[in-house]
Amino acid sequence: MAQEPRRDDGGGPQDDCLFCKIVAGHIPATLVRESDTTVAFRDINPQAPTHILLIPRVHYPDAATLAAAEPAVAADLLRAAGEIAGEEKLESYRIVFNTGSGAGQTVFHAHAHLLGGRGMQWPPG
Template structure:
C-alpha cells in the first residue's frame, strides 16, 4: 500500500535504520543521504520517510510531503554550499528514465558544470 513501508525496499530500510547510509539531513518527513555512486561532487538523495514509488504518486497521496521533499532538496544544496553556483534536482520516474529504486527520491547534484541536456 502506498505510504506504508515496503519490506523489500532499500530506501524504506534506510529510513528504518536497517541499512547504513551517510545521512546529511533528517526531518520529520524526509531523510537525505549521500549517493553511493555519485555523479557530481555533490550528489545527495532526498527521500520521504513514507513509501511512494514515484514523484507523481507522492504528489497525489501526500502533497505536503512532496513539498517537504523539494524544500529539503534546497536545504541540502545550501548546506552543501552548491546553491550559489547552481545545482540540479532530478526526480527519475520509471526504469526507462533511470529509476532503479522505486521509492521516490530527489537527486541533488552540484559542484560541477551541469550542462543540459544531461548525459
C-alpha cells in the first residue's frame, strides 16, 4: 500500500520515509552516486535493464513541491540523471517523476526513475 504524504513534509527527514532512511544509511541500497544534495541507487524492482532511482537528500513529497521549494536541488537531480546516463552508456533513456498514488508513486519522497537499456514505447503505461 502506498505511503501517503504527510502534511508536515518540508525538507526535513521523516522517520517513516523509506528514502529518508536510505539517505541516512539506515537501509542499504546499491549506490550509484552520492553528492551533497542527491543520492542515486539501483531500483530493487527494475522495469528496464538500467533502472536507477535518484532522490534528493531533503524530503519533499513530490517533484513539483521539491522544485518550488528548492529549485537548485531539483536541478541537481536532473543533472545527476544525465551524468549517470552517460556513465551507464545509455544512448537513449527516460527520466520519470510519478506524482500521486494514481500515477504509481508509492514512496512520497520526491524521486526520479532513470530508465534505459531497452526501447521505450509511447504512450507509457
